[in-house]
Amino acid sequence: MSGIEIAGLALGAIPVILEAIQGYRNTYDxxxxxKQATKQLQILDAQFRVCRLNFLSECRLLLHLVLSDPQLSQEMITDTRHSLWQDVTVETQLSALLRGDLKACATIVADTTATIRSFDRRLTKLQISPNNLGGTLQRARISAAFVIEKSRFEKDIVTLRKRNADLNLLRIHFSSTDNPHPSSRAVTQNTREEIENFGTIRLASGLLHDTLKTAWSCSDATHMRHWVKLRVDSPKPRNKSVKLDLAVSSDMITPRRASTPTVWLYVQSESIHGQDQATHAAQQASVQSLVHNLQQSVESNLPSPLVSKMSSDLKTAQIECDLSNTVDLCKVNCVCSHLQCQSMAHVSQQTERCIGYLESMRNSRYLIYGPLPPGHAASSQGPLTTHDNITTLKDIIGQPSTSRLQLLHQYQLALRMARSVLQFHNTAWLPSVWKIEDLSVVGSNITDQSLSTLHLSTSFERATSTSAGGQALGGATKTATGATAATTPVDACCQRLSPAVYNESLFCLGIVLLEIAHCRTFEDMRQGDPDEFYAAHRIVRGPPPLGPKYRKIVERCLRCDFGAGSEDLEDAELQRAVWSKVVYPLEALVRDISA
Structure with a gap:
């Protein structure tokens, strides 16, 4: 038994297969x-190429028995850095499939790797210089050296063919038997964790919206509307704790003076999950979240919003707060005035101090700290400037200069869109029918910095101050600036898409991905076509600006073509399919162009 086989049996069959694939690739390169040095090397190249293709085909079909997804199997064979090569679940499922024949499989693949290494060493002995392949003397020397090694090369090719035949027989055996491991919709551990994280973030963001809508009160007569902006980038939850970055602003009735300072606030949100109060008490892990950067900017003769700038580098240290000495904001007549006064009073302090909290009826608490002390990521950015304006993605895409968007930024923006759908679909932040103007950035163009500020928006109509605790703020739908306004039944009816659309959220994602690829708005590209469904399919069948892989992703979204048994995005099966066939391929495109 070779050393390679021993390592494979100790770590599993996956490492042995991966090493053989890498060995084939290196020697092939x-x-x-x-190969242009002599005709003999060209023949050898053709023979080795066929052996490699046969081996990769057998490995792909073997992985397909485990994954039940031909696209994922092909991606693993093509990309040796694919995350599934390191996935414990894939290794476990392959071992369960092979059972008693695991050793035989490892032996076959290990011998393949050993033969490839021997083949590669013989190539090295030829001492070929790629800079002098056309010289007569060089070609004569290579031919003489090849004659000496020819029989050994031929022996290696024969061995590789035999090992491929052995692997083929083993794979056919398991293909023809009933295999209960795994199910036809096998899911890896990484995928399952990603989907669970999306669900946790979605739940936490929904609870946050409900709390703000029902508990926020304002008696300031100059505040017409409150805006809440939620950054789409969210770290992975830890123990059901979610970190969300937020900004809150207000439309003003009268212009504000130019000297109004920027107010920074830090909010820690605690979302309690569980079946009963005992479980809730045991799971009180803070949801590090919410950065409120409240700024009152000046615009002559126009309502002046209190613009809030979000921090993407917020520290995640756990903060404990004694609520006995903290103000319950649900009992404050004007939350806006309280937060502004408290923030200004403690602006020179070097430590964080809880200046209030909100509690919802669904076991959630939001602790508000302010301001951030010097040295924190948010304050280190300095005061807001006139360039820190909020711009919708539609306005950016519609700019003539957007046609020169960097390819990496297009892929990164598309990836954030796909993740946003899984995290916030059918919530107050992202309704089932949504558009590219529902998302905005801080800045007027797409850069690395502005992408980190990509956010969704919702707004609450100003409620007349009544009793302490506030009155529920009004309903909301999206406006051109990413904020929201009252929705009527007629508006909701008009927002319905074509009956041919199986999933509205995913169809809208496909539309947005098209806009990102073409750097043009959908209204501009549809050329007056009254049916958005047929217009989208006409556009996607045209030349693909970002390549065939990206176009395939768009087609899947438009048609809801994921091979899942459900077309409801609430269903975990469809969520897993969207992750594996939209999110992961976009991550791969970003990774490839960043390399």
């Missing part, structure tokens, strides 16, 4: 550099 070496042959490509030298």
């Amino acid at each position: 070496r042959i490509q550099e030298f």
Whole structure:
């Protein structure tokens, strides 16, 4: 038994297969550099190429028995850095499939790797210089050296063919038997964790919206509307604790003076999950979240919003707060005035101090701290400037200069859109029918910095101050600035899409991905076509600006073509399919262009 096989049996079959694939690739690349030296090397290249293709095909079909997804299997074979190569679940499922034949499989693949290494060493002995392949003397020397090694090369090719035949017989055996491991919709551990994280973030953001809508009160007569902006980038939850970055602003009736300072606030949100109060008490892990950067900017003769700038580098240290000495904001007549006064009073302090909290009826608490002390990521950015304006993605896409968007930024923006749908679909932040103007950034164009500020928006109509605790603020729908306004039944009816659309959220994602790819708004591209469904399919069948892989992702979203048994995004099966066939491929595109 070779050392490779021993390592494979100790770590599992996956490492052995991965090493053989990498060995085939490295040796194949070496042959490509030298095959033009002699005709004998060209024949050898063709023979080795066929052996490699057969081996990769057998490995792909073997992985398909485990994953039940031909696209994922092909991606693993193509990309040796694919995350599934390191996934414990894939290794476990493959071991369960092979059972007593695991050793035989490892032996076959290990011998393949050993033969490839031997083949590669023989190539090295030829001492071929890629800079002098056309010289007569060089070619004569290579031919003489090849004659000496020819029989050994041929023996290696024969061995590789035999090992491929052995692997083929083993794979056919398991293909023809009933295999209960895993189910036809096998899901890896990584995928399952990602979907659970999306669900946790979605629940926490929904609870946050409900709390703000029902508990926020304001008696300031100059405040017409309150805006809440939620950053779409959220770290992975830890123990059901979610970190969300937020900004809150207000439309003003009268312009504000130019000297109004920027007010920074830090809010820690605690979302309690569980079946009963005992479980809730045991799971009180803070949801590090919410950065409120309240700024009152000046615009002559126009309502002046209190613009809030979000911090993407918020520290995640756990903060404890004694609520006995903290103000319950649900009992404050004007939350806006309280937060502004408290923030200004403690602006020179070097430590964080809880200046209030909100509690919802669904076991959630939001602790508000302010301001951030010097040295924190948010304050280190300095005061807001006139360039810190909020711009919708539609306005950015519609700019003539957007046609020169960097390819990496297009992929990154598309990835954030896909993740946003899984995290916030069918919530107050992202309704089932949504558009690109529902998302905004801080800035007027797409850069690395502005992408980190990508956010969704919702707004609450000003409620007349009544009793302490406030009155529920009004309903909301999106406006051109990403804020929201009252929705009527007629508006909701008009927002329905074509009956041919199986999933509205995913169809809208496909539309937005098209806009990102073409750097044009959908209204501009549809050329007056009254049916958005047929217009989208006409556009996607045209030349693909971002390549065929990206176009395939868009097509899946438009048609809800994920091979899942459900077309409801609430269903975990469809969520897993969207993650594996939209989110992960976009991550791969970002990774490839960043390399």
